[in-house]
Amino acid sequence: MLNLSTAVFRQLLAWPILLSGALWLTLAYNLSFDKDLGAASLGAFLSYIVLASCALILRFGYVLQQRRQQGWLRQDSLRRTTGRAVIAEAGAAVCSLLLLVVCAQLIVLAFNPAVNGQSESHHIVLSRVESDNSWAFNWDDSIPVGSKLCLTFDFENAPKGVIESSIAVKQRSAPVTAGKIFYWPLSADDVRDRTITLEAPAEHNISLIRPIARLVIERPPISALPRLLLNQLLFFFTAIALCLFIFRRLKVNGNLASMGALAISSLPNLKGSHLLPDVGALVACGLRFERTALTTSNIALFTWLAMGAILIYISCKNLVANKK
Amino acid sequence: MTTPPALILENVRLAWQDADAPLLSIKAQAGDKLLVLGSNGCGKTTLVETICGYLQAVSGTVGRSSRIGYVAQQPKLPTSISVEDYFEQLVSLCADDVVNDPQQCMKLFDLTPHAKRKIGGLSRGWQQRINLAQAWLGDPQLIILDEPQTALDPDGMTSLRNVIADSNACVLIFSPPQTGCETLVDTHINYSELC
Numbered sequence A: 001m002l003n004l005s006t007a008v009f010r011q012l013l014a015w016p017i018l019l020s021g022a023l024w025l026t027l028a029y030n031l032s033f034d035k036d037l038g039a040a041s042l043g044a045f046l047s048y049i050v051l052a053s054c055a056l057i058l059r060f061g062y063v064l065q066q067r068r069q070q071g072w073l074r075q076d077s078l079r080r081t082t083g084r085a086v087i088a089e090a091g092a093a094v095c096s097l098l099l100l101v102v103c104a105q106l107i108v109l110a111f112n113p114a115v116n117g118q119s120e121s122h123h124i125v126l127s128r129v130e131s132d133n134s135w136a137f138n139w140d141d142s143i144p145v146g147s148k149l150c151l152t153f154d155f156e157n158a159p160k161g162v163i164e165s166s167i168a169v170k171q172r173s174a175p176v177t178a179g180k181i182f183y184w185p186l187s188a189d190d191v192r193d194r195t196i197t198l199e200a201p202a203e204h205n206i207s208l209i210r211p212i213a214r215l216v217i218e219r220p221p222i223s224a225l226p227r228l229l230l231n232q233l234l235f236f237f238t239a240i241a242l243c244l245f246i247f248r249r250l251k252v253n254g255n256l257a258s259m260g261a262l263a264i265s266s267l268p269n270l271k272g273s274h275l276l277p278d279v280g281a282l283v284a285c286g287l288r289f290e291r292t293a294l295t296t297s298n299i300a301l302f303t304w305l306a307m308g309a310i311l312i313y314i315s316c317k318n319l320v321a322n323k324k
Numbered sequence B: 001m002t003t004p005p006a007l008i009l010e011n012v013r014l015a016w017q018d019a020d021a022p023l024l025s026i027k028a029q030a031g032d033k034l035l036v037l038g039s040n041g042c043g044k045t046t047l048v049e050t051i052c053g054y055l056q057a058v059s060g061t062v063g064r065s066s067r068i069g070y071v072a073q074q075p076k077l078p079t080s081i082s083v084e085d086y087f088e089q090l091v092s093l094c095a096d097d098v099v100n101d102p103q104q105c106m107k108l109f110d111l112t113p114h115a116k117r118k119i120g121g122l123s124r125g126w127q128q129r130i131n132l133a134q135a136w137l138g139d140p141q142l143i144i145l146d147e148p149q150t151a152l153d154p155d156g157m158t159s160l161r162n163v164i165a166d167s168n169a170c171v172l173i174f175s176p177p178q179t180g181c182e183t184l185v186d187t188h189i190n191y192s193e194l195c
Helices: A003-011 A015-033 A042-069 A072-079 A084-113 A188-193 A222-248 A254-266 A285-294 A298-316 B044-052 B083-093 B103-106 B126-136 B154-166
Strands: A120-131 A132-139 A148-154 A164-169 A173-175 A181-185 A195-199 A212-218 B007-013 B024-028 B033-037 B059-064 B068-071 B142-146 B170-175 B187-190
Touching: A003 A042, A003 A084, A003 B083, A015 A042, A015 A084, A015 B007, A042 A072, A042 A173, A042 A222, A042 A254, A042 A285, A042 B142, A072 A084, A072 B068, A084 A298, A084 B083, A084 B103, A120 A148, A120 A285, A148 B187, A173 A181, A181 B033, A181 B083, A188 A195, A212 A285, A222 A298, A222 B044, B044 B059, B044 B142, B044 B170, B059 B187, B083 B103, B083 B126, B103 B126, B126 B142, B126 B154
Parallel strands: B033 B170, B033 B187, B068 B142, B142 B170
Antiparallel strands: A120 A132, A120 A212, A132 A195, A148 A181, A148 A212, A164 A173, A164 A195, B007 B024, B007 B059
């Protein structure tokens, strides 16, 4: 088994591919953290690593197709040890991704780059007026529990002498003072619902100064990079399994199988898509990274991994003969 | 106790055959060596691929030993690895409870001197020897050879003849007439006789 896995791994990461990977990592590091070129952001760095992982999945599909042309699939089916070959192929692909994320971590550890010093990021959320004294806010991504909604209320039309009021969400309430910024920490329920409705006492007649609010979200520190990279690896595990399933069971060309696997894996990132577990945050990168990183629920993650394991198991089953 | 036949085909209709075409039947025991002769396009390769399980028979029964060696008409080989690596990887694909000796298999067709060479760097004839040798890996009980004489020189044909003669497995050779395969085994039948 190890012999098989090593052979696929060597085929997957031939010298030109290794060299390209090293160059890409250097470029990614410079474009992300260089003080003149980059955004000094982990999100930018992670987006380059996601691109490299996608390229590796495409390469995996190419190698699968190559192996089909080299007769390995027929040998495998003839010798009736299908499971061994599939596990070796999946293992080689996971190991190559592991190598990529380990190298990405090592390069950051070695050079210890400076990242954006602000510990919080700010994102605009538009309000929707529900009634004269209630306002709803929606956001699309899953965000961390404890993020704060930040807004300012206008007491101009309030009854004379009223400079304090209260804002309520369901059973909870918090005081609000004229001229002061109001912060509402989001609970697990608010985060799960991706919406919140703030309600003020009708008799106080207060309103929002602007129909917008800021979401204040804590940025993951650079020390969270290993976990963020591991999340990427876990996300792409199921993409690898999907690629193997499409290639082996649906008998599709390997290159198309890898493209299909990437396309299907990207579905959790689509807004309003409930076809697959909500694991888009595992590969959050760029600007979205600051909102959604490390917000994937354990249930969604384990469902996603279980899907990958099931797909590999089904791929291991002996192939049904073709109809000519 | 009688040993089960290495291959049994009963009233098999191949994928390409019409509904009124005659059905194929054949039974072969371990140790049988048989050459099936048929002209181009008569369905030899389709039959071979059905026996190997790559194609589905439309109807009928196909039973065969679980340990099978197959020499394809067009060899599909990984060209970028060495002969030795290829056999090592094939051993990894074989079940653990059978005898797997890659060195012995390479010796059968004099491949040992070329063990370290990349398959892609070898001539078509040597590639055919690799294609033949891999069929004997994993102690097969049934060996199917589809036009095995392709690209073989007289030395190669002699090796093949000797290996077939020494084998305890059931060996079935499929070839068009007058290709030299007639010298490999003593029992010849026409494809039409299977119907």
